Amino acid sequence: MTAQSRSPTTPTFPGPSQRTPPTPCPVQTPRLGKALIHGWTDPGQPLGEQQRVRRQRTETSEPTMRLHRLRARLSAVACGLLLLLVRGQGQDSASSIRTTHTGQVLGVLVHVRCDLHPLNAPESWSGDLTPVKSEFLSQFNMTYPSVSMSEDCLYLSIYTPAHSHEGSNLPVMVWIHGGALVFGMASLYDGSMLAALEDVVVVIIQYRLGVLGFFSTGDKHATGNWGYLDQVAALRWVQQNIAHFGGNPDRVTIFGESAGGTSVSSLVVSPISQGLFHGAIMESGVALLPGLIASSGDVISTVVANLSSCDQVDSEALVGCLRGKSKEEILAINKPFKMIPGVVDGIFLPRHPQELLASADFQPVPSIVGVNNDEFGWVIPKVMRIYDTQKEMDREASQAALQKMLTLMMLPPTFGDLLMEEYIGDNGDPQTLQAQFQEMMADYMFVIPALQVAHFQCSRAPVYFYEFQHQPSWLKNIRPPHMKADHGDELPFVFRSFFWGNYVKFTEEEEQLSRKMMKYWANFARNGNPNGEGLPHWPLFDQEEQYLQLNLQPAVGRALKAHRLQFWKKTLPQKIQELEEPEERHTEL
Structure with missing residues (x-):
């Protein structure tokens, strides 16, 4: 016997205490x-x-x-x-x-x-x-x-x-x-x-x-x-x-x-999810991703x-x-x-994730945290319509694209000037300029937040960090030739299928990479450690900042983006403060 009830047609929002009428879910x-x-x-x-x-x-x-x-x-x-x-x-x-x-x-x-x-x-x-x-x-x-x-x-x-x-x-x-x-x-x-x-x-x-x-x-x-x-x-x-x-x-x-990784990371810092899971894997997304968390709504x-x-x-x-x-x-x-964005609601997130992580107020479960090496290469600019990925980028186009992102992220123009100075400088070569712009946006949106979360969490629990570096062979004729591993490129290697269960044709080397990644992920699910027999060793992310380079031939790297991380954590905030101080003194006068 089956039971059915008519789907509602009127959306509703919650009241303070009463149950509300049915609502559609988008x-x-x-x-x-x-x-x-x-x-x-x-x-x-x-x-x-x-x-x-x-x-x-x-x-x-x-x-x-x-x-x-x-x-x-x-x-x-x-x-x-x-x-x-x-x-x-x-x-x-x-x-x-x-x-x-x-x-x-x-x-x-x-x-x-x-x-x-x-x-x-x-x-x-x-x-x-x-x-x-x-x-x-x-x-x-x-x-x-x-x-x-x-x-x-x-x-x-x-x-x-x-x-x-x-x-x-x-x-x-x-x-x-x-x-x-x-x-x-x-x-x-x-x-x-x-x-x-x-x-x-x-x-x-x-x-x-x-x-x-x-x-x-x-x-x-x-x-x-x-x-x-x-x-x-x-x-x-x-x-x-x-x-x-x-x-x-x-x-x-x-x-x-992506936002699923942000969700995983947010669950790690949320007090109401305690005891519901015992390990966490964050692929190209953490709770600190700009645009996906706000202090208020x-x-x-x-x-x-x-x-x-x-x-x-x-x-x-x-x-x-x-x-x-x-x-x-x-x-x-x-x-x-x-x-x-999610918000600091006092329930799921009692404080901003940055504060919760900095005060070690999170669930100390083992974690895998990782990024791809070309996160802002193709998919995100296309989806967000930031710039035309098929055209060469000159300096004017890079500034216009950056301004779009700053507006979207609600950041001041000064922020953009400092980023252009750090990543692009006086460079005018279109191909180099585009690569540097993509690196800048990838660092801002994905890489730096992931590294920050890894540094916070490794003080209380095991953390394994990776950078996925392989461009899928079946996409080489679809995307620009300079592309590396774009946002989401690791997914077919984890699930061994593409979206909606469509199975892609791996090369023999890609087949082996997929099997390694599936084993790493499953080993981690079994015992909180991705390592296992027949797999290249994946070291812990600790003071030495070792991480695994996931490519056709996996290798261990050290101190990923160390210079850029220093810029985002210390140099940039210091420069912004220096620019703001004269304005504050002028306002007082």
Whole structure:
């Protein structure tokens, strides 16, 4: 028996204490229909039966079926649904039903009411859930699902190895997707290869995004960080239920990339996530990423008020006005945001992450922190429309692009002048100028924040740092020839597949790099240390600042960007202070 309730059409914002009406959640998910199993084989090496999955319907329970994609209702997170991917044999290898603490799961898409509050766990349900599938279309020689905005946005996906069963106590890896906290989805990622090859349980979660995920008035009327609270709720669900899927709730590692890495890092410093995970992997994103953290929500609430034509006389009136907007109006308000920050809300983040890290007020769990060596090379300039990556950059173009970024990050023009002086100087060669501009922006947005977090955390817990350096071979004819490892380039090597489960054609050397990275990540999930038999040694990041250069031939490096780190931590603040002091004296006179 399946249960359905009509999806709401009116978005709502939270009140101070009461439960609010249902609201849509601004996240992209595939349109869903009747599902097939998504199987795979590995062309790079022969696979045993334990690592092979046939494409077939989830209703079957033949011994050869190893990974089953089932949709199931959320049992302990906020609004929406969880997408459960479990192996078809079920709890006792003869049943396709999993029993969680709030009900049994077989997998049907059930629409449930959605509130913007951080919610209590729902009541248990009865009945079974049946399988669904995504509709696909072909673009750019790859297969993508048809994508739309969904009000039921809170899903998670569980991938388990073929042999797993309740009591297997396998390490659990919970993936948090990126997307500047305004876009992204769980269905972009396929955890089946990582789960099957490395004998771990992979969980991929979703969370509310954009205005409905992170809007804040800075008071009780809209405290903000709803998306982060969704992540906490999902981790609580994992603690309560993952044992039913063969996972060990006492061996949970959270990992994510970009805004997903920022989420992981924010969970490490948040007091309300204590005990929900035991290791953290931050790929190209930490809690200090500029643009993704703010001390207050004043700027965002002002922008939202202007976009919505709501009066900002007081926050209660603003929230009340927003509650009266239609779904289409709320999505229109959300559209202009290229990124949106989390805030210091006093709950999820009691203080700014910089303060929490500096005072060693964070969870001392082992961490992997890393960046790619060309983070601002192609994807981010294109997505943010900062400059044309196909054209040569002259000095005027670099200054214009920098001004766009300063405006976006709400930084003064003086900041830009000092950066141009440090990174570009008098250089006028277009190719060199563009490379230096890209390095400057990559350092500012990703590299320096990652190094700062690593330095803070290594005082209390083991930290392993990496720089991914390999440009994927399948992208060389698509991107400019000077490109190195761009933002997100490591993802296919971690999951051994591209977005939406599209499998890329690795060279033999890339195949080996992918297997090494998967083993590093899985070893870390098993015991808090990425090292293992047959792998190049990965040293701890400590006073010697050693790190691993992840390339076709991994090697150990030392003191990554030491000069640049000194500039950002000491030289730049000192120069800004020197420039501000005469202005302050002039104002006093």
